[in-house]
Amino acid sequence: MEIKPSCQDMIIEEEEEKDEVKAPLLWSKGVPEVDRNPIQQAISQTFQSTACLANLLPTGTSLCFQLLAPIFSNQGHCDAAARAMTVSLLGLCALSCFLLSFTDSVKDQKGSLCYGFATLNGLWIIDGSATLPPEMAARYKLKFIDFAHAVMSVLVFAAVAMFNENVVECLWPAPSAGMKEVLTALPVGIGVVCSMLFVVFPTKRHGIGFPLTD
Numbered sequence: 001m002e003i004k005p006s007c008q009d010m011i012i013e014e015e016e017e018k019d020e021v022k023a024p025l026l027w028s029k030g031v032p033e034v035d036r037n038p039i040q041q042a043i044s045q046t047f048q049s050t051a052c053l054a055n056l057l058p059t060g061t062s063l064c065f066q067l068l069a070p071i072f073s074n075q076g077h078c079d080a081a082a083r084a085m086t087v088s089l090l091g092l093c094a095l096s097c098f099l100l101s102f103t104d105s106v107k108d109q110k111g112s113l114c115y116g117f118a119t120l121n122g123l124w125i126i127d128g129s130a131t132l133p134p135e136m137a138a139r140y141k142l143k144f145i146d147f148a149h150a151v152m153s154v155l156v157f158a159a160v161a162m163f164n165e166n167v168v169e170c171l172w173p174a175p176s177a178g179m180k181e182v183l184t185a186l187p188v189g190i191g192v193v194c195s196m197l198f199v200v201f202p203t204k205r206h207g208i209g210f211p212l213t214d
Contacts, residue, residue, distance in 0.1 A: 057156055058209030061096045065089065065157075069166050076169030086170050090161055097157045101150035103207030104140050106132065115208050118142045149203050152194045159187035159194075 072085040102118050116125040122137025132140075161167050162183055172179060 057153060057160070058097060058100045058207075060209040061093050061100065061157070062160065065093045065161070066164075069161075069164055073166040073170040076166045078170035078173070083170055086167060090167070093161075094154050094157055097153040098150045100208050101153050101203075101205075102142065102146055104205040105207065106136075106140075116140070118146060118205070145201060145203070146205070148201065149198070149205075152198060155190050156194050159190040162187040 068089055069086070072082065072089050074082045078086065103115055104118055104123055105113050105115050106123065107113055114125050114127070116123040118124075118140050120142050122134070123132055123140035125131070168175075168183060172183065175183065
């Protein structure tokens with residue numbers, strides 16, 4: 001037996017549908033503007049500046065060093081061959097940090113990411129898959145601040161290496177009391193100074209191994 005809805009039920013359903021149409025959707029409402037006081041603005045600016053510290057070291061280079069350092073240094077018990085391999089690893093990683101600081105990335109019309117090296121004439125795409133217009137390439141020219149960031153990146157890597165127990169035990173198996181103080185305080189000083197300089201003079205490049213943004 002089929003039960004037909006009454007007229008009153010139909011009227012109630014129509015009123016509910018009208019109310020749903022009139023009611024604004026939550027996702028269509030934008031986030032309201034907030035008036036920040038000077039303290040809140042300073043805190044927000046500090047967080048934005050601190051986010052720039054992620055660009056101090058290439059992720060791949062840092063990960064490679066952390067994985068290979070215990071193997072090459074024989075977990076700190078170095079002979080001549082292990083010491084040579086450890087020094088070579090440190091040199092290659094430092095060179096990688098220096099060179100990758102001059103890399104940058106752009107997106108083509110299809111949204112594909114293209115990496116290149118910053119030169120005096122602009123950005124040189126590594127794989128040659130794209131050619132930037134002269135006016136666009138000029139925005140990626142090599143600048144003095146790039147050399148400063150490259151040096152800071154190498155210094156920060158050196159500080160990370162001095163915090164690695166395997167590397168320290170390999171290169172300084174029996175350090176004196178003065179050397180222990182230097183190995184303890186120098187990495188902290190390097191990290192603090194480079195972090196402050198990097199916050200004051202942040203980089204706008206998004207090279208190989210560095211975080212990307214829109």
